[in-house]
Amino acid sequence: xxxxxxxxxxxxxxxxxxxxxxxxxxxxxxxxxxxxxxxxxxxxxxxxxxxxxxxxxxxxxxxxxxxxxxxxxxxxxxxxxxxxxxxxxxxxxxxxxxxxxxxxxxxxxxxxxxxxxxxxxxxxxxxxxxxxxxxxxxxxxxxxxxxxxxxxxxxxxxxxxxxxxxxxxxxxxxxxxxxxxxxxxxxxxxxxxxxxxxxxxxxxxxxxx
DNA sequence: AGTAGGATAATCT
DNA sequence: GATTATCCTACTG
Numbered sequence: 001x002x003x004x005x006x007x008x009x010x011x012x013x014x015x016x017x018x019x020x021x022x023x024x025x026x027x028x029x030x031x032x033x034x035x036x037x038x039x040x041x042x043x044x045x046x047x048x049x050x051x052x053x054x055x056x057x058x059x060x061x062x063x064x065x066x067x068x069x070x071x072x073x074x075x076x077x078x079x080x081x082x083x084x085x086x087x088x089x090x091x092x093x094x095x096x097x098x099x100x101x102x103x104x105x106x107x108x109x110x111x112x113x114x115x116x117x118x119x120x121x122x123x124x125x126x127x128x129x130x131x132x133x134x135x136x137x138x139x140x141x142x143x144x145x146x147x148x149x150x151x152x153x154x155x156x157x158x159x160x161x162x163x164x165x166x167x168x169x170x171x172x173x174x175x176x177x178x179x180x181x182x183x184x185x186x187x188x189x190x191x192x193x194x195x196x197x198x199x200x201x202x203x204x205x206x207x208x209x
Numbered sequence: 210a211g212t213a214g215g216a217t218a219a220t221c222t
Numbered sequence: 223g224a225t226t227a228t229c230c231t232a233c234t235g
Contacts, residue, residue, distance in 0.1 A: 036227070073226060
């Protein structure tokens with residue numbers, strides 16, 4: 001089946017279809033082992049597009065197959081593939097994968113002891129690929145942009161176990177099991193529950209008196 | 210092995 | 223002004 005066709009379907013199905021695919025950018029090729037689905041207005045409170053169109057989320061309302069790269073925690077970029085039919089927001093976060101080509105380039109961008117940590121986590125993956133916000137709005141499926149996405153050459157053998165569970169570090173909708181990964185892959189990142197940060201600095205949360 | 214805290218800036222309320 | 227779809231280092235057992 002066509003990859004773009006799969007991306008046009010429901011985001012959770014699209015997410016599953018993306019496992020095993022190759023993402024290429026900056027001379028590095030990564031085989032995806034872990035992804036998360038985020039869906040549209042109203043349905044999924046964890047989606048950036050949940051509250052509707054904003055300058056940032058505009059891309060998610062466009063056609064599938066385009067890159068949505070957001071900046072978070074003051075220092076990290078995370079790469080998403082826009083999914084679902086045009087007009088209906090949705091995206092799949094590329095969380096982790098195995099570097100299958102361009103290991104040297106990936107090592108150059110990320111200083112790690114173990115190669116398995118090169119793209120184990122969404123910000124690490126984006127960094128290994130050298131992807132940042134400039135890729136937002138470019139196509140990942142027609143070869144015109146800096147990032148490209150392809151199905152594995154021979155289709156993935158059936159019987160490869162796909163696991164699912166709650167999304168990592170997400171505050172909203174902790175029970176939605178929209179994180180998908182390939183069982184037994186060492187490059188899958190560790191699960192962490194969302195931890196609200198204690199208020200820093202001023203303690204005047206509620207003024208005494 | 211597991212947890213705790215800090216870094217640091219865009220985005221939205 | 224609060225919040226954040228993270229990562230790294232340092233500390234504890």
